[in-house]
Amino acid sequence: MGEFDLIAHYFTRPVRPGGAxxxxxxxxxxxxxxxxxxQLAISSDMLVEGRHFFADVDPEALGHKALAVNLSxxxxxxxxxxxxxxALSLPRVHEPWLAGFARxxxxxxxxxxxxxxxxxxxxxxxxxxxxxxxxxxxGEALLRSGARPGDDLxxxxxxxxxxxxxxxxxxxxxxxxxxxxxxxxxxxxxxPRVALGLQLRGIASSAMDLSxxxxxxxxxILTASRVGVAINVDLATNLIAxxxxxxxxxxxxxxxxxxRCVLSGGDDYELAFTAPTAQRSxxxxxxxxxxxxxxxxxxxxxxxxxxLVDGQGRPVENRYxxxxxxR
Ligand code: ADP
Ligand code: MG
Numbered sequence: 001m002g003e004f005d006l007i008a009h010y011f012t013r014p015v016r017p018g019g020a021x022x023x024x025x026x027x028x029x030x031x032x033x034x035x036x037x038x039q040l041a042i043s044s045d046m047l048v049e050g051r052h053f054f055a056d057v058d059p060e061a062l063g064h065k066a067l068a069v070n071l072s073x074x075x076x077x078x079x080x081x082x083x084x085x086x087a088l089s090l091p092r093v094h095e096p097w098l099a100g101f102a103r104x105x106x107x108x109x110x111x112x113x114x115x116x117x118x119x120x121x122x123x124x125x126x127x128x129x130x131x132x133x134x135x136x137x138x139g140e141a142l143l144r145s146g147a148r149p150g151d152d153l154x155x156x157x158x159x160x161x162x163x164x165x166x167x168x169x170x171x172x173x174x175x176x177x178x179x180x181x182x183x184x185x186x187x188x189x190x191x192p193r194v195a196l197g198l199q200l201r202g203i204a205s206s207a208m209d210l211s212x213x214x215x216x217x218x219x220x221i222l223t224a225s226r227v228g229v230a231i232n233v234d235l236a237t238n239l240i241a242x243x244x245x246x247x248x249x250x251x252x253x254x255x256x257x258x259x260r261c262v263l264s265g266g267d268d269y270e271l272a273f274t275a276p277t278a279q280r281s282x283x284x285x286x287x288x289x290x291x292x293x294x295x296x297x298x299x300x301x302x303x304x305x306x307x308l309v310d311g312q313g314r315p316v317e318n319r320y321x322x323x324x325x326x327r
Contacts, residue, residue, distance in 0.1 A: 157270040
């Protein structure tokens, strides 16, 4: 199978009539027609073998994740997904792998009405780069820069299970098989919180998605908004789903491991966002409308810096740096 057969077979579908894509795969450019009054929201994420995933990962999960991490960026901006491009570097054409990858990718794309409109395909080390295009009413995108002192800090869903799975797969932390299976789902098949992001427009004062770890990622909101925050570590640490699993003994699962996974974990693809205290019931309604749990874990402060406190308000030493490719 050659390059063009591969594209035609796995990555070409007619564009949806009435959708934002006017022209899809096959020409030199795709054409998108965003609705009047909307701004385009654009983001790219690259996944590199050995860096972001294991060589033997299930290709279907990889197809899901490659798109999911991009949709998560749209979610963080409160943008509705429209379309995406796929730049793929493959060592060789292995049809079962391509079929699995395409299946995982199409399933998630269809669930969000997001169309594949183009890309590039070359031979080389396995590397997947997706660019997503979404739309948001002009001026309504959720940004990192809008947090104000006194706002509440929230996170969606659960945190830390992806990191726990990674530690177990690397042989650092033994886990019962059923616990690992569940945590591994979080690592390999993250859920982009698109519906929540849309609901939070006009309610959240700032937002971002959590890809590199709570502490480091929230620091980006602090920098962009020129504020500080106090995070209740005990509330945050409760958000690791694996610790509530009946097969986990407390001896296997100490507080330090939970804190490390939740605070510096990464790969969660949940949303962190701030909102004025006057919006508490609106945040609860947004969570309910999107079917996504949200938990209030902190308070934005005027004084810069990220402080960790325990449930009694006592300071907790911050040893929870985020992942950085070049450190
Ligand atoms: P060009 O030479 O103009 O860069 P290509 O020959 O690389 O175009 O690709 C032909 C068409 O197939 C283009 O419309 C391109 O967007 C599309 N395409 C290439 N690779 C992919 C892919 N992995 N997924 C979707 N579309 C692709
Ligand atoms: Mg090309």
